[in-house]
Amino acid sequence: xxxxxxxxxxxxxSLQPINLLYCLIGVTIGTLTGVLPGIGPTGAMALLLPxxxxxPPLASIIMLAGIYYGSQYGGSTTSILVNIPGEPSSIVTCxxxxxxxxxxxxxxxxxxxxxxxxxxxxxxxxGLMLLARPLANLxxxxxxxxxxxxxxxxxxxxxxxxxxxxxxxxxxxxLGLILSYVGTDLISGQIRYTFDIDPLLDxxxxxxxxxxxxxxxxxxxxxxETVETSLYQTHIKGLLxxxxxxxxxxxxxxxxxxxxxxxxxxxxxxAVLASFVAYAVEKRISKHPEQFGxxxxxxxASPESANNAASSSAFIPxxxxxxxxxxxxxxxxxxxxxxxxxxxPLLLQNRPDIFWGVIASMYVGNVMLLVLxxxxxxxxxxxxxxxxxxxxxxxxxxxxxxxxxxxNSTFDLMVMIIFxxxxxxxxxxxxxxxPLILAYVLGPKMEQAxxxxxxxxxxxxxxxxxxxxxxxxxxxxxFLLITAVTGFSKKKRLAVLPxxxx
Amino acid sequence: MRWLKPVVSLxxxxxxxxxxxxxxQLGIGSVQSPGPGFMGFLAAALLFTLxxxxxxxxxxxxxxxxxxxxxxxxxxxxxxxxxxxxxxCYTLVLELLGYLVATVILMFVMLYVFNPxxxxxxxxxxxxxxxxxxxxxxxxxxxVLPAGIFRIGW
Amino acid sequence: MKRGWRVFFACWVMFLSGxxxxxxxxxxxxxxxxxxxxxxxxxxxxxxxxxxxxxxKYLGQEVVCINKPGxxxxxxxxxxxKAKPDGxxxxxxxxxxxxxIPHLEKVAYKPLTDLTFIAQYGTLDFGLTVIANSPxxxxxxxxxxxxxxxxxxxxxxxxxxxxxHVAAQAIAHRENIKIKFIPFDGAASSMTALLGxxxxxxxxxxxxxxxxxxxxxxxxxAVLGEDRLDQYSDVPTLKELGYPEIVFQSWYVISGPKNxxxxxxxxxxxxxxxxxxxxxxxxxxxxxxxxxxxxLFGDELRDALVxxxxxxxxxxTKLGIVAx
Numbered sequence: 014x015x016x017x018x019x020x021x022x023x024x025x026x027s028l029q030p031i032n033l034l035y036c037l038i039g040v041t042i043g044t045l046t047g048v049l050p051g052i053g054p055t056g057a058m059a060l061l062l063p064x065x066x067x068x069p070p071l072a073s074i075i076m077l078a079g080i081y082y083g084s085q086y087g088g089s090t091t092s093i094l095v096n097i098p099g100e101p102s103s104i105v106t107c108x109x110x111x112x113x114x115x116x117x118x119x120x121x122x123x124x125x126x127x128x129x130x131x132x133x134x135x136x137x138x139x140g141l142m143l144l145a146r147p148l149a150n151l152x153x154x155x156x157x158x159x160x161x162x163x164x165x166x167x168x169x170x171x172x173x174x175x176x177x178x179x180x181x182x183x184x185x186x187x188l189g190l191i192l193s194y195v196g197t198d199l200i201s202g203q204i205r206y207t208f209d210i211d212p213l214l215d216x217x218x219x220x221x222x223x224x225x226x227x228x229x230x231x232x233x234x235x236x237x238e239t240v241e242t243s244l245y246q247t248h249i250k251g252l253l254x255x256x257x258x259x260x261x262x263x264x265x266x267x268x269x270x271x272x273x274x275x276x277x278x279x280x281x282x283x284a285v286l287a288s289f290v291a292y293a294v295e296k297r298i299s300k301h302p303e304q305f306g307x308x309x310x311x312x313x314a315s316p317e318s319a320n321n322a323a324s325s326s327a328f329i330p331x332x333x334x335x336x337x338x339x340x341x342x343x344x345x346x347x348x349x350x351x352x353x354x355x356x357x358p359l360l361l362q363n364r365p366d367i368f369w370g371v372i373a374s375m376y377v378g379n380v381m382l383l384v385l386x387x388x389x390x391x392x393x394x395x396x397x398x399x400x401x402x403x404x405x406x407x408x409x410x411x412x413x414x415x416x417x418x419x420x421n422s423t424f425d426l427m428v429m430i431i432f433x434x435x436x437x438x439x440x441x442x443x444x445x446x447x448p449l450i451l452a453y454v455l456g457p458k459m460e461q462a463x464x465x466x467x468x469x470x471x472x473x474x475x476x477x478x479x480x481x482x483x484x485x486x487x488x489x490x491x492f493l494l495i496t497a498v499t500g501f502s503k504k505k506r507l508a509v510l511p512x513x514x515x
Numbered sequence: 516m517r518w519l520k521p522v523v524s525l526x527x528x529x530x531x532x533x534x535x536x537x538x539x540q541l542g543i544g545s546v547q548s549p550g551p552g553f554m555g556f557l558a559a560a561l562l563f564t565l566x567x568x569x570x571x572x573x574x575x576x577x578x579x580x581x582x583x584x585x586x587x588x589x590x591x592x593x594x595x596x597x598x599x600x601x602x603x604c605y606t607l608v609l610e611l612l613g614y615l616v617a618t619v620i621l622m623f624v625m626l627y628v629f630n631p632x633x634x635x636x637x638x639x640x641x642x643x644x645x646x647x648x649x650x651x652x653x654x655x656x657x658x659v660l661p662a663g664i665f666r667i668g669w
Numbered sequence: 670m671k672r673g674w675r676v677f678f679a680c681w682v683m684f685l686s687g688x689x690x691x692x693x694x695x696x697x698x699x700x701x702x703x704x705x706x707x708x709x710x711x712x713x714x715x716x717x718x719x720x721x722x723x724x725x726k727y728l729g730q731e732v733v734c735i736n737k738p739g740x741x742x743x744x745x746x747x748x749x750x751k752a753k754p755d756g757x758x759x760x761x762x763x764x765x766x767x768x769x770i771p772h773l774e775k776v777a778y779k780p781l782t783d784l785t786f787i788a789q790y791g792t793l794d795f796g797l798t799v800i801a802n803s804p805x806x807x808x809x810x811x812x813x814x815x816x817x818x819x820x821x822x823x824x825x826x827x828x829x830x831x832x833x834h835v836a837a838q839a840i841a842h843r844e845n846i847k848i849k850f851i852p853f854d855g856a857a858s859s860m861t862a863l864l865g866x867x868x869x870x871x872x873x874x875x876x877x878x879x880x881x882x883x884x885x886x887x888x889x890x891a892v893l894g895e896d897r898l899d900q901y902s903d904v905p906t907l908k909e910l911g912y913p914e915i916v917f918q919s920w921y922v923i924s925g926p927k928n929x930x931x932x933x934x935x936x937x938x939x940x941x942x943x944x945x946x947x948x949x950x951x952x953x954x955x956x957x958x959x960x961x962x963x964x965l966f967g968d969e970l971r972d973a974l975v976x977x978x979x980x981x982x983x984x985x986t987k988l989g990i991v992a993x
Contacts, residue, residue: 052658055708056658057656059714059736060656060657062715062718063715063718063719063722066719066949066952066953067949152861153861153864153865153866154865155861155865156862156865156866156867157851157862157867180565180568180569181565181569183561183565184527184562184565184566184569187531187558187559187561187562187565188527188530188558188562190554190555190558191531191534191555191558191559191562194554194555194558198551201550201551203541203551204774205541205551205552205555206534206537206555211743211744211747211777212744214743214744215738215744229602233595233598236591236594236595236598236629237591237592237595280857280858280861330861334861334864335880335881335884336857336860336861336864337857338857340708343711343857347711347715347957350876350879350956350957351715351952351953351956351957352956353952353956355879355880355883355884356880357880357881357883357884357886358884358885358886359883359884359885402626402629402630403626403640405625405629406622406625406626406644407644409602409625410618410621410622410644410648413605414648414652414658414660417609417660417661418652418658418659420736420737420738421659421661421735421736421737422737423606423607423609423610426602426605426606426609427603427606430599430602430603430606433599433602434599438519438523439523441519442519442520442523442524443520444523456554459554460553460554461852461854463549463554464549465851465852465853467547467548467549468548468849468850468851469823469849469851469867471547471820472545472546472547472548473547474546659733659735666699
């Protein structure tokens with residue numbers, strides 16, 4: 014069988030000492046960048062890219078790839094421990110992950126996150142191997158109208174993210190949309206809402222906003238409550254997930270993997286959207302949706318699996334089509350080009366050693382990550398015991414470095430502080446930040462897709478309904494919206510939307 | 516603090532109003548051919564509507580709920596304000612003083628404000644944290660940090 | 670105790686100062702900073718980093734590259750144009766921010782007078798690309814189609830006012846045809862749309878079309894540069910096809926603030942020139958297809974840019990594109 018032969022070839026290549034070494038370096042750095050809030054895989058890859066010029070091509074790509082999917086493992090650590098997302102794709106993990114930590118269950122949360130990531134990464138790789146071509150073609154069939162409908166579906170999801178008032182969640186969503194339009198309008202070239210502030214030309218930036226709303230706000234909130242003692246007084250109950258945890262998590266992991274895998278192929282979609290959608294789906298089909306936000310392990314298992322699956326499937330457009338679906342893949346693209354390797358349909362033909370070597374190394378990498386992350390759980394859990402008055406300066410410092418490292422701008426730091434203060438006040442008034450972030454991420458792509466589609470259709474809206482994929486997405490969105498608001502059963506409706514709807 | 520909620524809602528109302536005006540200036544275009552301000556206008560309109568409703572509701576609730584002055588811990592809130600001020604100052608002087616000097620000061624302020632004892636020990640901790648973060652991030656991870664006019668360590 | 674603190678502080682400063690205390694008077698005596706006007710991983714970023722890496726040897730000092738993305742290079746250029754002209758603050762950007770955008774928008778600098786141009790380290794070529802099984806076999810077919818079906822030719826452009834947009838508008842103006850422009854946020858998006866059949870033609874830079882043309886899933890109908898490209902020698906230039914005024918190339922340029930000392934500029938230009946002969950640079954430049962055979966430096970570079978700017982201005986006036 015040709016496939017088996019290729020896979021064996023790939024493993025032979027990836028298990029060579031030098032490739033193993035680069036893989037280890039890559040996933041370790043990746044985990045580190047994932048754990049540290051603000052600092053992401055892009056920065057690390059940018060720094061290491063020139064260093065790979067002198068290294069053999071396969072080893073370089075293995076290392077760079079390892080940084081990417083490694084960061085998806087590490088991102089959940091700070092989310093669970095201190096309610097601060099290490100990566101934007103780990104924001105959703107904060108909701109239930111941190112609650113679990115407060116109940117003394119940080120260990121199981123971290124554990125299920127690691128295991129879920131491993132399972133998702135591995136299944137994602139199988140999918141990558143078997144389904145690369147058909148999925149690549151599926152990705153191509155998404156034109157502007159399809160993207161628009163998908164983004165609309167994504168925005169409706171924010172209904173499921175709220176733990177308090179729906180009205181206020183929509184307000185935050187609207188606010189997120191508005192913030193996302195600050196900067197240069199791609200369609201007309203006009204500069205919008207910047208009030209002549211130069212650093213805003215490219216928009217406000219998601220990392221300062223996330224660090225402010227989730228990091229700084231979190232610090233302020235905790236300072237109000239406890240300073241002398243550590244954050245969580247409860248006794249640490251076990252370091253690994255229990256049988257019950259596994260039973261509850263296995264289906265969410267699988268669902269998360271599927272959702273993440275499909276959303277990861279789409280340009281611009283990726284791990285962030287996948288994690289939000291996975292969370293919302295779990296809440297929607299759960300028999301006890303009121304548990305979400307209070308420490309439901311499904312709320313950790315599913316999104317963490319989704320973001321890892323998405324990072325695996327993001328390789329499909331890159332390797333099969335030669336199109337990088339996001340910034341990180343663009344860097345890998347550059348890395349490949351520098352070594353004279355042209356990603357795309359011919360990669361499989363011309364350089365099967367690279368193609369299969371990378372894929373095999375991803376299996377190896379996932380195993381390495383699991384081995385790396387599990388023992389660390391014991392150490393991480395100890396961090397929750399540090400008195401907060403010592404811990405919070407460290408948290409703030411890491412947020413500062415993370416935000417500054419993006420574009421070396423103290424303006425970004427100011428943005429972070431402003432959002433920290435704003436988030437703090439908003440939370441006191443029961444406005445939650447999650448819908449804002451979701452809208453902020455989806456806003457630009459949605460608007461762009463809408464205007465592109467309307468240009469294509471000369472202003473006619475039927476283009477969104479007539480094209481099959483687009484029509485399906487819109488139908489699903491409508492369905493989700495209607496059933497959430499009216500609900501088939503009163504109990505379910507009240508659980509999905511909390512009491513105070515307006 | 517019972518007026519906090521209505522004030523925030525009022526802020527949202529005003530903010531959305533501002534965005535509505537700016538969006539109109541940018542050009543809303545038509546539904547068939549949306550201009551640069553179109554989506555912003557829609558989002559702001561939505562925000563305006565919902566925030567106004569919330570404003571009314573919360574104002575009524577705040578008026579009804581008179582009397583009970585909950586003991587707000589002004590002490591902690593004052594400290595948080597100091598922290599915010601310290602962070603703002605840090606942002607302004609970071610590139611002037613450089614990472615090392617500015618961060619040591621910030622660390623000390625953060626530690627001291629919430630624990631006004633053991634000054635020397637806290638100073639030492641500030642130095643240690645700043646230096647180790649410098650070594651880890653600047654030297655090891657090659658993250659670019661501002662050198663400042665003193666150029667200590669660069 | 671007070672004395673103890675003073676000693677401690679002094680030791681701390683010395684510990685960290687390292688060799689920053691060595692004093693030299695010749696340029697350069699401290700690390701040079703280059704602001705890169707784009708994010709990591711792109712052509713600008715890679716090209717600058719490799720040049721900087723190699724130029725280190727000839728300058729004797731670290732050349733530190735810092736990404737300062739924003740406004741297609743505008744933020745970085747604005748910052749450096751206001752910096753001290755001591756030779757330690759440089760900017761690396763494409764001529765998007767130097768030539769094109771100033772004609773379309775209000776920018777905080779006058780590119781040709783507020784900057785000193787030091788070195789050109791690469792060129793970016795654009796190519797008219799269609800999907801492999803497209804009915805368009807030559808560029809003439811495209812024009813014929815557009816003439817017969819006004820407003821039906823969907824042409825993907827990357828940002829309004831970008832080089833490929835202006836080129837397309839120039840063609841439309843010349844041939845008196847109506848093209849439907851669909852804006853995209855980058856070559857990746859526009860190529861995806863092209864391969865998926867959602868648009869008919871687009872003109873990305875080499876990093877956009879190269880993988881697909883090599884894989885034969887897309888075809889080049891024409892290139893927008895001065896001469897035919899070595900890698901695609903059977904693809905004509907627009908110039909050859911009869912549009913001599915539509916020549917677009919993007920140049921990668923390193924500049925500094927105005928009024929830089931001539932000797933400093935020469936030293937930098939020489940260092941960069943030598944850096945560009947290093948095998949690692951040539952390899953990288955060839956792989957990402959930004960290699961230029963005759964790079965320009967210093968005053969020569971300035972004159973060439975001034976000339977191109979004039980041509981650009983004339984073209985814009987003809988097309989009726991005015992600065993906002």
